[in-house]
Amino acid sequence: MSPAIQNTLDIEAELQVKYHVSIARDVLSPDNPLLLETVDRSTSSGKQLVILDAALSAFLLDRVKAYFAAHDVAVEVIEVDSGEVNKNLDTCLGIVDALERSGARRQSNPPIAIGGNVLIDVAGFSASIYRRGIPWVRVPTTLLGMIDGSVSAKTAVNHQGNRNRLGTFHPAMRTIVDTGLLASLPRRHLVNGCGEILKMAMIKDSRLFSLLEEHGPDLVASHFRTEPAEEVITRAIDGMQSELRQNLWEKDLRRIVDYGHTFSPPIEMAVVPELLHGEAVAIDCLFTALLSYVRGWLSGTDVQRVARTMHRVGLPLDHPLFYDIDMLERAMEEARLHRDGSLNLPVVQEIGSCTFTQEVTRDELHQVTALLKAVAQSAGEDLPALALQH
Numbered sequence: 151m152s153p154a155i156q157n158t159l160d161i162e163a164e165l166q167v168k169y170h171v172s173i174a175r176d177v178l179s180p181d182n183p184l185l186l187e188t189v190d191r192s193t194s195s196g197k198q199l200v201i202l203d204a205a206l207s208a209f210l211l212d213r214v215k216a217y218f219a220a221h222d223v224a225v226e227v228i229e230v231d232s233g234e235v236n237k238n239l240d241t242c243l244g245i246v247d248a249l250e251r252s253g254a255r256r257q258s259n260p261p262i263a264i265g266g267n268v269l270i271d272v273a274g275f276s277a278s279i280y281r282r283g284i285p286w287v288r289v290p291t292t293l294l295g296m297i298d299g300s301v302s303a304k305t306a307v308n309h310q311g312n313r314n315r316l317g318t319f320h321p322a323m324r325t326i327v328d329t330g331l332l333a334s335l336p337r338r339h340l341v342n343g344c345g346e347i348l349k350m351a352m353i354k355d356s357r358l359f360s361l362l363e364e365h366g367p368d369l370v371a372s373h374f375r376t377e378p379a380e381e382v383i384t385r386a387i388d389g390m391q392s393e394l395r396q397n398l399w400e401k402d403l404r405r406i407v408d409y410g411h412t413f414s415p416p417i418e419m420a421v422v423p424e425l426l427h428g429e430a431v432a433i434d435c436l437f438t439a440l441l442s443y444v445r446g447w448l449s450g451t452d453v454q455r456v457a458r459t460m461h462r463v464g465l466p467l468d469h470p471l472f473y474d475i476d477m478l479e480r481a482m483e484e485a486r487l488h489r490d491g492s493l494n495l496p497v498v499q500e501i502g503s504c505t506f507t508q509e510v511t512r513d514e515l516h517q518v519t520a521l522l523k524a525v526a527q528s529a530g531e532d533l534p535a536l537a538l539q540h
C-alpha cells in the first residue's frame with residue numbers, strides 16, 4: 151500500500167434482480183388478474199398511476215379505466231406524448247412530477263407504463279431516478295417493444311442528439327406482452343419491429359430467420375395474428391433474454407445484440423424521426439452482412455436472402471447516410487467509445503452465428519457501400535451476378 155494511503159475499505163455488494171415477463175392475452179380484460187396483481191391494495195397509498203402513451207388514448211384509455219374500476223382501484227392516468235422526438239429529459243421530468251403527485255411509494259404500488267418502447271424507456275428511466283429507484287410495470291404495445299424491450303433491463307432518454315445517452319439499468323418488475331394490442335399498430339411500426347427480429351435471427355437463430363423469410367409479409371399484413379406469429383415472437387424474446395441474462399449489467403462489452411447498432415445510432419439520430427429505430431438497425435444489419443461478404447465469410451446467397459427478406463417485409467435496404475464514409479467512421483468511433491475503447495463490431499459469418507471484429511478499414515467501407523448500392527437498387531431480388539460472386 152502506498153505511504154499516502156492510511157487505510158482502504160473494500161465494500162462490495164451484488165445487485166440481484168428478478169423480474170417477470172408474461173406473454174398473455176387480453177391484459178385489459180377485467181378477468182385477467184395480471185395487472186391487478188401488481189397493485190398493492192393493502193397500502194393506503196393514493197391512486198394507481200398509469201402512464202399511457204398518448205397515441206393510445208383513443209384505443210385504450212376507457213379500457214384502462216374500466217379495468218381498474220371493475221376491481222375498485224382508484225386510478226390516475228397520465229397521457230404522455232411518445233415517439234423518438236419526445237424521448238428526452240423534459241418528458242422524463244413530467245413523469246417524475248406525476249409520480250410525486252400520485253404519492254408513488256418506494257416498494258409498493260408500482261406505476262404502470264403502457265405504450266411504445268419510447269414511452270416505456272422514458273417511464274422506466276423516470277422510475278429509476280425517482281427516490282433513487284422505485285418498482286414499475288410495463289405493457290409494451292409495439293412489436294419492437296414486445297420482442298426486444300420487454301426483457302431488457304435498460305431505460306434511457308436521448309440527450310444532446312445522442313441516442314440513449316442518459317439511462318439506467320432498471321428492469322420493470324413485471325412486463326406483460328399482449329400481442330392483441332398490435333391490432334391498432336400502424337403497418338410501418340409492425341415492419342419496424344421486424345428490424346429487431348431480423349437482428350436476433352441473424353446473430354443466433356437461423357430458424358427464426360427462415361420463419362421471417364417465409365412468413366414475414368403475411369405476419370405484417372395480419373398484425374401478427376396468423377401463425378407462425380407465436381413462434382416468431384417467442385423465439386425473438388427467448389433469444390434476447392438468453393443473451394441479456396448472462397451479461398445483464400453489461401460487464402462484458404462484447405455483446406452480439408449490439409449487431410445492427412454500430413453504424414445506425416448516429417445515423418438514426420441525425421435524421422430523427424425520419425428513420426425509425428428498427429429500420430436503422432435493419433440497414434445496419436445488411437451493411438454489416440456485406441462487410442462479412444467482402445471478407446469472404448458470409449455467402450452471396452445469404453446476403454441476398456437477407457436483402458430479399460428485408461425488401462419483402464417492407465424494411466428499407468439503405469439510407470443516404472449509410473454511403474457517407476466519414477459518417478460511418480464517426481459512428482465506429484462513437485461505438486468504440488461506448489464500448490470502452492474496443493469496437494466489438496458483431497459480424498455474422500453465417501446466418502445464426504456471430505463473431506466480433508475490432509477494425510474496419512476505409513477501403514472496406516468503400517467496398518461495402520458500393521455493394522449496398524447494387525443490392526438496394528436490385529431490391530434484393532435478382533442481384534447482379536457481378537455484385538455477389540461467392
Ligand SMILES: NC(=O)c1ccc[n+]([C@@H]2O[C@H](COP(=O)([O-])OP(=O)(O)OC[C@H]3O[C@@H](n4cnc5c(N)ncnc54)[C@H](O)[C@@H]3O)[C@@H](O)[C@H]2O)c1
Nearest residue numbers: 205233266267268291292294298299302304331334335427
Ligand atoms: N430498452 C431497450 O432495451 C430497448 C430495446 C430496443 C429499442 N429501444 C428503444 O425503443 C424505441 C423505439 O420504440 P418503438 O419502436 O416501440 O417506437 P415508439 O415508442 O415511437 O412507438 C411507435 C409509434 O406508435 C405509437 N403506438 C405504440 N403502440 C401503438 C399501438 N398498439 N397502436 C397504435 N399506435 C401505437 C406510438 O405512440 C408511436 O407514435 C427507441 O427509442 C429505441 O432506442 C429500447
Ligand SMILES: O=C(CO)[C@@H](O)[C@H](O)[C@H](O)[C@H](O)COP(=O)(O)O
Nearest residue numbers: 298304306314346405407408409411
Ligand atoms: O436498441 C436496443 C437497446 O436500446 C437493443 O435492441 C440492442 O440490441 C442492444 O441493447 C444494444 O446494446 C443497443 O443498446 P444501447 O446501449 O445502444 O441502448
Ligand SMILES: [Co+2]
Nearest residue numbers: 346411427431
Ligand atoms: Co435496438
